[in-house]
Amino acid sequence: MHKKLFIPGPTEVSHDVLLAQAREPMFGHRMAEFSELYHRIVRGLKELFETNAHTMVFTSSATGVMEGTIRNLVNRTYLSTVNGSFSERWFKIGVANGKEGDRIDVEWGKAIKPEMVADALKKKHYEAVLVTYNETSTGVMNPLKEIAAVVREISPDTLILVDAVSALGGAPVEIDEWGVDVIFASVQKCFALPPGLTVTFVSERAIEKAKKVENRGYYFDFLLMLKYWERNFQTPATPAISLMWALDHQIQKMKAETMERRYARHAEMASIARKWAIDRGFELFAEPGYESLTVTTVKNTREIDVPALNKELAVRGFAISNGYGKLKNKTFRIGHMGDLTVGDLKSLLANIDEIIGD
Ligand SMILES: *Cc1c(COP(=O)(O)O)cnc(C)c1O
Numbered sequence: 001m002h003k004k005l006f007i008p009g010p011t012e013v014s015h016d017v018l019l020a021q022a023r024e025p026m027f028g029h030r031m032a033e034f035s036e037l038y039h040r041i042v043r044g045l046k047e048l049f050e051t052n053a054h055t056m057v058f059t060s061s062a063t064g065v066m067e068g069t070i071r072n073l074v075n076r077t078y079l080s081t082v083n084g085s086f087s088e089r090w091f092k093i094g095v096a097n098g099k100e101g102d103r104i105d106v107e108w109g110k111a112i113k114p115e116m117v118a119d120a121l122k123k124k125h126y127e128a129v130l131v132t133y134n135e136t137s138t139g140v141m142n143p144l145k146e147i148a149a150v151v152r153e154i155s156p157d158t159l160i161l162v163d164a165v166s167a168l169g170g171a172p173v174e175i176d177e178w179g180v181d182v183i184f185a186s187v188q189k190c191f192a193l194p195p196g197l198t199v200t201f202v203s204e205r206a207i208e209k210a211k212k213v214e215n216r217g218y219y220f221d222f223l224l225m226l227k228y229w230e231r232n233f234q235t236p237a238t239p240a241i242s243l244m245w246a247l248d249h250q251i252q253k254m255k256a257e258t259m260e261r262r263y264a265r266h267a268e269m270a271s272i273a274r275k276w277a278i279d280r281g282f283e284l285f286a287e288p289g290y291e292s293l294t295v296t297t298v299k300n301t302r303e304i305d306v307p308a309l310n311k312e313l314a315v316r317g318f319a320i321s322n323g324y325g326k327l328k329n330k331t332f333r334i335g336h337m338g339d340l341t342v343g344d345l346k347s348l349l350a351n352i353d354e355i356i357g358d
Pocket of ligand 1: 061136
């Protein structure tokens with residue numbers, strides 16, 4: 001039975017997007033058909049996100065690009081900002097690659113503040129600062145614009161690397177204006193595609209830095225990606241061509257909606273989810289003012305049985321998420337991203353009301 005996905009990834013995929021994967025006969029990635037497809041995708045992404053950054057599509061989930069970003073851009077030192085499980089993962093990836101990472105930690109549920117980053121940068125120079133725009137594990141959005149501004153001010157040559165996996169396409173971001181050097185998202189979150197690709201934007205100064213980094217690896221080497229792009233709008237290895245058909249199709253749909261309306265739809269869903277939680281006697285887990293626009297983490301103050309709720313929701317054709325890791329049963333998460341509508345969300349919440357009683 002079809003369960004509509006209100007989980008923070010993979011998100012619900014529209015039928016027409018699923019079908020786009022079977023759009024046409026397969027072609028080779030060294031054929032003109034592929035170059036046309038990739039070129040159209042890159043142009044479309046630059047247009048949607050209004051950026052001049054180098055645009056790459058990796059055949060990988062985002063974790064691969066989290067690793068690749070560090071391999072490409074950090075010789076030795078980086079500063080991680082950690083307030084949940086995905087930012088923790090990124091810190092560990094750096095350590096696993098032999099880099100020297102320092103970390104700013106705040107309690108889960110709280111946001112990273114620009115002053116914290118400023119203080120750390122005044123004490124020590126870092127090659128890169130790692131920021132998770134939307135901590136999907138806690139439902140907290142970090143103030144990316146303000147953090148990027150302090151990095152630029154205090155340590156102008158430090159790169160700003162951003163995991164926007166559960167934000168890009170759902171929450172506003174101004175890549176060039178904010179001075180972000182790398183920003184990426186796998187497509188199974190706000191892009192509402194099946195998993196398997198990661199859209200990545202890389203600034204010119206990040207490319208210049210990569211030239212001075214050794215052992216960038218091969219599969220995620222930004223310079224190699226760029227070389228194949230510049231040569232013939234190709235990728236070094238065989239990409240997931242059918243997923244790229246779906247991405248191409250979804251870009252057209254996003255253009256038709258416009259990003260402005262897409263962001264407004266996400267903001268409206270977020271405010272409905274928050275209001276519902278509070279009206280029903282729950283609390284929000286996120287620090288006030290930093291609640292996510294794409295996933296609402298509800299503090300389970302009514303001590304409802306979350307697995308039982310999800311079991312009953314499944315019968316009715318819905319799925320939500322339990323809390324992440326140590327937050328299991330203490331919180332639950334409602335993802336409202338991608339192509340889900342206000343109507344979809346209202347119907348989910350009405351069903352939850354019927355099950356737990358309002
Ligand atoms: C989902 C998620 C990831 C992991 O992405 P994968 O595509 O599963 O590798 C990383 N960071 C954030 C913030 C996420 O939400």
